[in-house]
Structure formats: structure tokens, C-alpha cells
Amino acid sequence: MRAGIIVFFVILWWGLPASGAPLTCFKCHSRQEILKGKSHAPVAQGQCLRCHLPHVSRYPKLLTAKTPDLCYQCHQKLAGGLKEAPFVHAPVAKGSCGRCHEAHGSNFPGLLKGQTKELCLSCHGELKKKFPKPHAPFARGRCLSCHEAHYASDRVFLKRQGAPLCFSCHQDRKKLAAKHQVKNVASLDCLSCHDPHGGQGRGLLRAYKHQPYAKGNCQSCHRDLKEGPAMCFRCHEETRKDFYHQHNHLLGGYENNACLICHSPHVGGNQALLRDKPRRLCQKCHAETAQQRAETLYVHPKWKDCLACHLAHGSDSPSMLNGDGNTACVRCHETQGKFTHPVGKEVRDPRNGQPITCVTCHNPMGTNFKYNLRLSGEASLCLECHKNY
Amino acid sequence: MSRMPQKLLIILLIMGFCLTSRGEAASLKLKLSLEKGPEGRNLYHPLGIYHDPHTGRFYVADTGNNRLLSFKIDGTPLKSFNAAGQLKGPYSMVRDAEGRLWVVERPLNSLTKIDLKAQRLERHSLSYQGKPVLVDRLLLWKGKLMVLDRASGRILTYDQDLQFLRAFYPKQKDFRGFFDFKIKDDTLWGLENMSGRLFAIDLQSGETLKIIKPLFPVALPVAFELDGLGNFYLLDRYLKKVFVFDETGRLRHQLFKRGYLPGELNYPWQLLILKGELIVLDEGNGRIDIWGH
Numbered sequence: 001m002r003a004g005i006i007v008f009f010v011i012l013w014w015g016l017p018a019s020g021a022p023l024t025c026f027k028c029h030s031r032q033e034i035l036k037g038k039s040h041a042p043v044a045q046g047q048c049l050r051c052h053l054p055h056v057s058r059y060p061k062l063l064t065a066k067t068p069d070l071c072y073q074c075h076q077k078l079a080g081g082l083k084e085a086p087f088v089h090a091p092v093a094k095g096s097c098g099r100c101h102e103a104h105g106s107n108f109p110g111l112l113k114g115q116t117k118e119l120c121l122s123c124h125g126e127l128k129k130k131f132p133k134p135h136a137p138f139a140r141g142r143c144l145s146c147h148e149a150h151y152a153s154d155r156v157f158l159k160r161q162g163a164p165l166c167f168s169c170h171q172d173r174k175k176l177a178a179k180h181q182v183k184n185v186a187s188l189d190c191l192s193c194h195d196p197h198g199g200q201g202r203g204l205l206r207a208y209k210h211q212p213y214a215k216g217n218c219q220s221c222h223r224d225l226k227e228g229p230a231m232c233f234r235c236h237e238e239t240r241k242d243f244y245h246q247h248n249h250l251l252g253g254y255e256n257n258a259c260l261i262c263h264s265p266h267v268g269g270n271q272a273l274l275r276d277k278p279r280r281l282c283q284k285c286h287a288e289t290a291q292q293r294a295e296t297l298y299v300h301p302k303w304k305d306c307l308a309c310h311l312a313h314g315s316d317s318p319s320m321l322n323g324d325g326n327t328a329c330v331r332c333h334e335t336q337g338k339f340t341h342p343v344g345k346e347v348r349d350p351r352n353g354q355p356i357t358c359v360t361c362h363n364p365m366g367t368n369f370k371y372n373l374r375l376s377g378e379a380s381l382c383l384e385c386h387k388n389y
Numbered sequence: 390m391s392r393m394p395q396k397l398l399i400i401l402l403i404m405g406f407c408l409t410s411r412g413e414a415a416s417l418k419l420k421l422s423l424e425k426g427p428e429g430r431n432l433y434h435p436l437g438i439y440h441d442p443h444t445g446r447f448y449v450a451d452t453g454n455n456r457l458l459s460f461k462i463d464g465t466p467l468k469s470f471n472a473a474g475q476l477k478g479p480y481s482m483v484r485d486a487e488g489r490l491w492v493v494e495r496p497l498n499s500l501t502k503i504d505l506k507a508q509r510l511e512r513h514s515l516s517y518q519g520k521p522v523l524v525d526r527l528l529l530w531k532g533k534l535m536v537l538d539r540a541s542g543r544i545l546t547y548d549q550d551l552q553f554l555r556a557f558y559p560k561q562k563d564f565r566g567f568f569d570f571k572i573k574d575d576t577l578w579g580l581e582n583m584s585g586r587l588f589a590i591d592l593q594s595g596e597t598l599k600i601i602k603p604l605f606p607v608a609l610p611v612a613f614e615l616d617g618l619g620n621f622y623l624l625d626r627y628l629k630k631v632f633v634f635d636e637t638g639r640l641r642h643q644l645f646k647r648g649y650l651p652g653e654l655n656y657p658w659q660l661l662i663l664k665g666e667l668i669v670l671d672e673g674n675g676r677i678d679i680w681g682h
Contacts, residue, residue: 246495248523250539353425
């Protein structure tokens, strides 16, 4: 009798969903598949109807609302933060919560679809490399030790700005100060010299070294720091004339030495010792370009390689293009320079009397029309000039 | 009063407010455009405009054509001048009381004095604190040359013999250099690099009188003007718009849109307000539009 009662309860327990989800749903939907690992709170509480409609819905998977609105009904803090955030992670901005998260349950923290590093590298493929000396959090796949996943005030989604992020692990400031020969380590820009993912040797220093630094000749620059750009031009004399263009990047007073807005004086990840990859470095000031890219359907394939089309120091062309609106394009688009809509100094735009160039009709920074056309190529673009066509 | 008329009154008040606040901006009309020199050649990448209070004429640095142009106030082109082919990429200019032209030739980084009567052209390199000045925009104040130095981000004053007199810049620690400046009476107004902040500096004492921060984000502010009514106009080169703010920094209007047609902007570079008219120098469209009410 007692055994019979136990068997009855076992059968009853087996028949009921462990989490209390409505039995009816599991008649069709595999309970094992849905209730894997740690469950999403509504699933654990058996509230399938919190997100799904049982009969019919205008949204995929019979959801009660479209994602991410549905997610934000509960995750209001996240939704609120996103409204104010200067930088939003691309999948979040697109509302693709399901790109990283499982909706029902997962064996990984935060209902992630996989291991954090695996998941991050599925998009950030450029980091799929092995460093001789990897940074410990990177080696252990702890991307979220340093980065925010959803939004941040920083272009690379760092949890904190500047040195304080590094100090959360590297706490011996006296040792750091002695190593860097400075009094105030808080003012250091760690990432301009150190690669946070890994490096070739100890200290994870970036690969390219400024000559005086490599030779240990610190005083060749440090004795004249107050001179600003003039100090840099003493060696880089040819660069001074780069700024003698109608449009240039010499923003005096923006920092003590305007060169250091973009260049690292000691080591860098590229030959020009730029503080970051051009696409991120440029966007620190030109955030509107990223916004344009996000809001438009068609962008130039080399959009991220700013220096493919723009000059960094100075140019006589608007947007600091490397050449006029034709030269900058035909460097790659060779045939377009030979047969196309007539362009050049002799061909005048009837709207303003200016020479027609490639950028008269195309905007490589992003438009909503094919081929980065400024207006629809079906009609409206042409009709601005060819009114009787 | 019953509930219905109350609602109606509120709606009418809101509509009235909207119409009046839009009305001022909407009332701007394109009066004329300076597009061509006296020989009929279009401007090409013009970058500098100066209104001479003595002659009442406009002077334009037609940078891409290596020439200076003068226009009557009604837009009639008068003269084209390239110093017998010597002028290189004129960037900005002023005309002093003696009729001499002071021109910035950017490719040479020269402040060039042109004495038309004597037919003499002198090129000068300026220095400040022992360092070369990257001469940028120019103005005159009480016969002195006011030069924006892009290398230091400061406004430098020189006499007519190009002896350095004084530098003007705010003493605030977070000041990040000037990109444009204007002089109104004895006050220097400067536009800060990138931020859109305006600083007012007393030209006698050098003290910062006021700082105004626009309470609306702008992308790439390259020029500004003040209308004398407490409003300031910010020209955004990237967004191809002029934003009008009141003296507290509150956004009042947005003017213009990007494009090539008259009234549209494509790489605008300079702003000027003259007798209530708004003058926009548009490098990309190679024209100077004059807007009146």
C-alpha cells in the first residue's frame, strides 16, 4: 500500500512540470528542451502566457508583443538605461535579445546562449587569435569583467573609463607609479600603451614603439612637453605642412598637445601609433558618423576604414577627403572614372554651378538608397537636375 | 467655463505658441546669392567672407579659384583680384581703414599684407610664444589685427606692424581652444572646438564674462553669430543646419537642410549677421546666401 502511494506520487511528480508550467503546453512542446539549465523566471513560475498567446498572435512564436518590447516589459531598468546611453551594443540596438540570450533556460549565466567568450567572438572575429601573453580575463573568457554587454558611456563598452577600470585588479598603485615613473597613476591612459587582450611580451605592450621611447631616450620629448605640437614637429617636420590645408585637424588647445588627441607618444597598435583603430578613434569626436551609419540602409563597404578615403591631418577638400570628390573614389573605382555620368571640372551641376563629382550623387557615409545614392535612383535623384526628363 | 471650451482654449494656446515660435524662422527668405565673380566664373570652395564697414562691400576669399572677390551690398560682383597670379589659397581676409588687404594664405601659412595702391604684396609668418602660429580666421578691432591661431586655439592681437600685443583665451581649466570668433563692441565671443560652447571675453580686462553651453547636441559646429537680441546661431557643418539658441542655451529654431538647391546647405563654413540679415557661406555649394525677413 505504502509503495503504491509512493509510486502514485512519483508518477504525479513526473507528469507535472517541475517548474509548475501549465501541463497543456508540455503536451506538445518538449519539456526537456524548454526547461534546460537555469530557467527564465516566468518559465520557472509556469507563466508561459506571460510571453505567449495560446491561439493566435501577430508576432513570431505567438509572442504577446514584439521583441525587445516584450523583454522590456519586465527588464525596465535595462530599457531605461538604453534611452540615456550614448553607446548601445549593436544587437541590443537592433532589439535582437535572442542573439545572445535564451528565452526559456540556459546552462550559462544570464541565460546566455553559450560561453561568454564563444558568444562574443562569434561576432568579434578579429579577436580570435592567440597571444603569446594573453591578459588573464581574456584568456579565461571573462569578457564581461571589463566590458558591458548592453550599453555604456564608452565606445568599446568598458565598464569604467580610464585607469580606474584597470585599478580594480591592478591595485598596487605605488608599484605602478614607480614602474611608470609618475606621481599620479590615475591620470594614465593605460590602453594607449597596453593591449587589454594580450601582447607579445610582459606588460602586454602594443607592438609599435615610438623611436625615442624604444631607445629609452625619454628626455628628447619630455623636456619640451610644454611646446605642444611644435615639439613633435621638431622631428616630424614634414608633418607640419600637412596642416597647411584649408581643413585640418590641428585643434589647438583641445589638449596640451593636439597631436596626442590621436597619437600615442610611446607605443601603439599600428605604425602611426594611433590610440585606437581609426574607425573607433575618429568616432570619439565624430560620433554623428556612427549614428548616420546606424540609421541608413546602405553604407560604403570600407566605411570602417576611414583613412581609405579621408586624410587624417589636413586636406583642401570638404570632409578632408584624400583628393576631390572624384579622385578619392577612382583610386579604387577605376572604371567609374572612365565611363559613367559625366563628371569633372567641365561638367557643371545646374543646381549650384559646381563641378559634378562622384559625391554629388553618392554619399558613402550612408543613405537609404542603393549604391549609396543620395536620393532614389529610380527618379528623384536625376530629376533634381534633369527636370524635363 | 465648461470643460469643453477650456480644452479648446488650451489647444488654441498651444497652436498659437507653436505658430509664433515657428513663424520667426519660417519668415526667413532668400534675398540673394553671391555665386559668381564679375567675369561670370562660379565661386569654388569659398571659405572667407568679410563685410567692410567703410565701403559697405562684401569681400570673399574664393579659395579654390585662388582669388579675392568684391561685391556690392546688393550682390553685384565688382572686382576679382589674384595679385597677378601670386595669391595661393586665400582662406580669410579683412580690409583695414587704409584700404590694405590682410589675407591668410593657408598653403603658405602666411598672413599676407596687400597694399593695392603701392601694388605690394608682403607675406608674413607669425609666431606666438616662440612657436609658429597657424593663422586662421581674421578680424579687425580698433585698428588691430585679431588672429585665430589654430595651433594654440587662442585669439592673438597684433598691431599693423605685426608686433604681438596680447592673447585672449578663457582661463577655465576645461577650455579646449577656439574654432571661430566674433567681436561685438568691446567683447570677444569665441566658439570652442567641437563643444559648441561660447565664451564672452572682455577685450579690455581679458576676463571671461559669460559662458553659454547649447542645451541641444550639435555635431560639428564650425561658425557662429549673435543677433543682438540675445540669440546665438550655431552653424553645424556635418548636419548642414543652423541652430538658433537663446541666451540660456535653449534651442529655439533649426534652419535649413542639406542639399544643393537654393536654400539648402552643403558644407557650410561661415556665418554673418548684418543689419538683421543672415549670411551663410556654403563651401560645398560654392555660394553665399543672404537671408532676410
